[in-house]
Amino acid sequence: MEIHGVLVASPGMGHAVPILELGKRLLSHHGFNRVTVFPVTDDVPRSKSLIGKTLTEEDPNFVIRFIQLDVSGQDLTGSLLTKLAEMMRMAIPQIRSAVMELEPKPSVFVVDLLGTEALAVAKELEIAKKHVLVTTSAWFLALTVYMASLDKGTLFKHLSSYGALLIPGCTPVKFDRVQDPSGYVRELAESQRIGLEVVTADGVFVNTCHSLEPVTIRSFLDHKNLGLVMNGVPVYPVGPLVRPAEPDLKHEVLDWLDLQPKGSVVYVSFGSGGALTAEQTMELAYGLELTGFRFVWVVRPPAEHDPSASMFDKGTNQTEPIDFLPYGFLDRTKDIGLVVKTWAPQEEILAHEATGGFVSHCGWNSVLESIVNGVPMVAWPLYSEQKMNAWLVSEELKIAARVDAGNGVVKKEEIVEMVKRVMDEEEGREMRENVKELKKKTAEEAVKNLSTPQAAYFTQY
Ligand code: UDP
Numbered sequence: 001m002e003i004h005g006v007l008v009a010s011p012g013m014g015h016a017v018p019i020l021e022l023g024k025r026l027l028s029h030h031g032f033n034r035v036t037v038f039p040v041t042d043d044v045p046r047s048k049s050l051i052g053k054t055l056t057e058e059d060p061n062f063v064i065r066f067i068q069l070d071v072s073g074q075d076l077t078g079s080l081l082t083k084l085a086e087m088m089r090m091a092i093p094q095i096r097s098a099v100m101e102l103e104p105k106p107s108v109f110v111v112d113l114l115g116t117e118a119l120a121v122a123k124e125l126e127i128a129k130k131h132v133l134v135t136t137s138a139w140f141l142a143l144t145v146y147m148a149s150l151d152k153g154t155l156f157k158h159l160s161s162y163g164a165l166l167i168p169g170c171t172p173v174k175f176d177r178v179q180d181p182s183g184y185v186r187e188l189a190e191s192q193r194i195g196l197e198v199v200t201a202d203g204v205f206v207n208t209c210h211s212l213e214p215v216t217i218r219s220f221l222d223h224k225n226l227g228l229v230m231n232g233v234p235v236y237p238v239g240p241l242v243r244p245a246e247p248d249l250k251h252e253v254l255d256w257l258d259l260q261p262k263g264s265v266v267y268v269s270f271g272s273g274g275a276l277t278a279e280q281t282m283e284l285a286y287g288l289e290l291t292g293f294r295f296v297w298v299v300r301p302p303a304e305h306d307p308s309a310s311m312f313d314k315g316t317n318q319t320e321p322i323d324f325l326p327y328g329f330l331d332r333t334k335d336i337g338l339v340v341k342t343w344a345p346q347e348e349i350l351a352h353e354a355t356g357g358f359v360s361h362c363g364w365n366s367v368l369e370s371i372v373n374g375v376p377m378v379a380w381p382l383y384s385e386q387k388m389n390a391w392l393v394s395e396e397l398k399i400a401a402r403v404d405a406g407n408g409v410v411k412k413e414e415i416v417e418m419v420k421r422v423m424d425e426e427e428g429r430e431m432r433e434n435v436k437e438l439k440k441k442t443a444e445e446a447v448k449n450l451s452t453p454q455a456a457y458f459t460q461y
Helices: 013-029 044-052 080-100 113-124 138-149 152-161 181-198 214-221 252-258 278-291 346-351 364-372 386-396 412-423 429-451 453-459
Strands: 004-009 034-041 062-064 108-112 129-134 203-206 235-237 265-269 294-299 337-341 355-360 377-379 400-402
Touching: 004 013, 004 113, 013 034, 013 044, 013 062, 013 108, 013 129, 013 364, 013 429, 034 044, 034 080, 080 113, 080 181, 108 113, 113 129, 113 181, 129 138, 138 181, 138 203, 138 214, 138 235, 138 386, 152 181, 214 235, 252 294, 252 337, 252 346, 265 278, 265 346, 265 412, 278 294, 278 412, 346 355, 346 364, 355 364, 355 412, 364 386, 364 429, 377 386, 377 412, 386 400, 400 412
Parallel strands: 004 034, 004 108, 034 062, 108 129, 129 203, 203 235, 265 294, 265 355, 294 337, 355 377, 377 400
Antiparallel strands: none
């Protein structure tokens, strides 16, 4: 029998990239004959262009069909999670009809954490296996399912008291101080819904591995700890699922990196959605200039009220001049720095031997890409679960210096100090050694994860 898998990715490259990688692996390693990926997006040309940059080979059995949402006139407010969850809700009828049209009928359905409402569609269409791919950490999955197991009152008490949430068998999560917990009502409701839907899947695959999250993974395997919360649904670490760097890619940044000494360049990027305020953008520019280190900086136009503003940027500003950096900055730094607008080939940059450090917003894919390339980080979280990721890389894995982004603008002096802690030969030595060790371990685990029974689970039904 032909095995056809259908994979649905919620909006954003952070979801599309690992879903696409999983799709490729299902074909190359797990006996699938056909894979259809449905990335949901409100901007097909932009998604097509970004996804196109991550795919190099064409395979007739690997089909990508975009699900175009019309969000005009919709009230997409609130946090990024709320917005994306709402978009995925709007997409359900289109997902249903797109899946119904597929030939041969798919027997495996996979969706990321933000699209768990679609599991009910897979059930309705009698698809044999329904899975979730968690495109972030096991720790975040733990938080999501555990929060769903608590009643709203208990959860609110935690939020209001700013106390740490003690999750069975793993590191507690300390909520930030918030002015008004009622601002979280919608986000909590979405998060609890997702947590309840996750446990309706046949299996949950997490883009992580033991050497990154040993304690949390153990707790999921323990039926007295998170295993109990999962209600018997198995959780498998399948990572790191990371797009491999393309060795022959041509790009101006890579040409520039070719001319720089080994390990001398700090790469600065805040993912596909991250945006800084005007003041913060200026401060970062001054900071980079002051460090004296070489840099590649992917810049975005400033946004004052939403650190995830670039996620829904329609690409209009790609042609606009960069007029938001300090006067004379580009000229003064032209010998040591390269400023790139909007998008750069991140995997190839991190894999380049000239790259010695990564100032990152700590999106989970960026964290994994940094680790598999052995590059230490300056962790500068902006939104969503990035603070948890930043904590993990700095406090537990000790491969990053973490900026204190909670107190308004990060000053240039702090930026200099953080970049030095990572890039300086002496100061950064320990982090460099740790991340090289982790690179080795995760590479071994990635290979193992392709062949162990947990990978075969995708096709067992
Ligand atoms: N990315 C890239 N070039 C850029 C910005 C991002 O190739 O200029 C890729 C990056 O390599 C990663 C994904 O987009 O695979 C972003 O995912 P991540 O989880 O790091 O952050 P998000 O964008 O979801 O916040």
